[in-house]
Amino acid sequence: MTSIDTPSNGLSLRFEAEELDTNDKFQLNRKQRRDLGHLIITTSETERPITLFCNGLTVVGRGRNTVLQALRSGLFELVQSGKEDAGVIVLPSFTSPKKGQYNILSTSFPQYREVSISVLTETTHVLWREVLQPGRTYGLRLAEKAGEVFACYTDGLEGGAEVSPSAQKLPVHREGGGTYYFTVHDDPAPPKLFARLEMPSKAYLNGPDPFTLIIEYTTDSDEPFVFDKSRSPLSVTTLCTGANLHCIDQLIDCRDNDTGEKVEWGAVFVCYDYDPHPVFPDDGDYVEISANRPWRFECTLEELGNEKEYVRSMEGLKADRTYKAQVGGPSGFRRWQYGKKGDLLAGTREEKMKRWEVDMERLGYLDVEKIEEDLYFETVA
Structure with missing residues (x-):
């Protein structure tokens, strides 16, 4: 009123x-x-x-x-x-x-x-x-x-x-x-993560040569820490259809260099009527990293003619074009803590869940900073 x-x-x-x-x-x-x-x-x-x-x-x-x-x-x-x-x-x-x-x-x-x-x-x-x-x-x-x-x-x-x-x-x-x-x-700021993209200069749409995206993560922290990458594009869940990635354009931002048109990738996470993630993430969804121990995430796209085109497919790319790409995500991680992975994930699932009940407001949000320039690659039929 x-x-x-x-x-x-x-x-x-x-x-x-x-x-x-x-x-x-x-x-x-x-x-x-x-x-x-x-x-x-x-x-x-x-x-x-x-x-x-x-x-x-x-x-x-x-x-x-x-x-x-x-x-x-x-x-x-x-x-x-x-x-x-x-x-x-x-x-x-x-x-x-x-x-x-x-x-x-x-x-x-x-x-x-x-x-x-x-x-x-x-x-x-x-x-x-x-x-x-x-x-x-x-x-x-x-x-x-x-x-x-x-x-x-x-x-x-x-x-x-x-x-x-x-x-x-x-x-x-x-x-x-x-x-x-x-x-x-004035709690201390959390450590930073830096993301850098690597990829081949040519993508063979129907040839035998694999096209592998690599995102290398580094940090400014000398002390090791572990972060949870589940429920992000970096989490690959093994289901009845195989190892499926949520969506390629959640990993990289890829555009036609001449037109600026964004690539609409064919690889998508299969639709489910339920949440496929466990109540507590699997050990493989936790990553240990420190200043002298980077982490490299790899994703290989398959040729257009494969039988499972929805699995990391190269569908969306056109032949004889030049594309520009950069890291697309994720922007950060909300669950992390200092320590070694072996120590933080030791014991039963109940013990792990109790150990990870930490005050994230006090630890802070783990941001990701992109440090690379745009990368370019050519597509070959």
């Missing part, structure tokens, strides 16, 4: 904060794309679109706002939880000569229209480290008055974007909204 304070010819703003999960940690050393809540814009205008202007409103893509700009401009404010006399925590101010803007269409409903903009942040930004202290809890909220905010009818703007001195500025009311509370952690 619309607020009773929403101006009849203007806009109303409020911040709807996300509910904080007790296991959801604000990690200064982890690249976390955090959704902190939503900035809700309400209008009752039924005939003309309105454009909202304010410093700190940086819309990324469609309907997303970066919270640091909003804090530095005064649109949002940060307070330390539990300290009534602490006041607002001041960040280095920033006012852009070109104000952020967002267009709100008129509503066909007799009461109101609401537009939601996600409020996002990257937790490793240098400004967070300058302002936040690990172990403390902070609150983020919409400022009552600070930060310049106004609106204009969109059809009255010069060139559709610029605000002229004669433009009618509409009121923007700020509603009392929610506060997003978060506790800061």
Whole structure:
């Protein structure tokens, strides 16, 4: 329902904060794309679109706002939880000569229209480290008055974007909204994985020569660790039809070098009405890796004329073409821990499951960084 304070010819703003999960940690050393809540814009205008202007409103893509700009401009404010006399925590101010803007269409409903903009942040930004202290809890909220905010009818703007001195500025009311509370952690960043693609320079579509893709994974960690590759394109499940790969284009991004057209691979994971993966992954789905022990994943595509074309087939490639390829995925792994594979997978299945019940929020997400340039190969009939 619309607020009773929403101006009849203007806009109303409020911040709807996300509910904080007790296991959801604000990690200064982890690249976390955090959704902190939503900035809700309400209008009752039924005939003309309105454009909202304010410093700190940086819309990324469609309907997303970066919270640091909003804090530095005064649109949002940060307070330390539990300290009534602490006041607002001041960040280095920033006012852009070109104000952020967002267009709100008129509503066909007799009461109101609401537009939601996600409020996002990257937790490793240098400004967070300058302002936040690990172990403390902070609150983020919409400022009552600070930060310049106004609106204009969109059809009255010069060139559709610029605000002229004669433009009618509409009121923007700020509603009392929610506060997003978060506790800061500085657990160490997880190790990194680096992926590099290798492949032959020629692919024989009907010849005897195999075409083998190799993705070599390396890491910056001197200490060995083990990650779980199950439920990813790197997991090959042996079923009644043989060793099937989920889908080739989950491994590599492959495109025609002349047209840019993406290859539609014929090799797909057979459709099932049930989950073929075990409750706990097989030992073969765990990989041990360290700085001096890389891991190489291999996948050989078969010629077009094989009897099982759905199994790692080269269907999708055309003869006498040049293709460009790079690593396509996965982007990371959510389950891993330090140690040797023999130790971490010793004992019964129940003992393994208990050993792998670890706090992944504390360990962090294992990202994969692609380090190779595009590779090219030619197809031969």
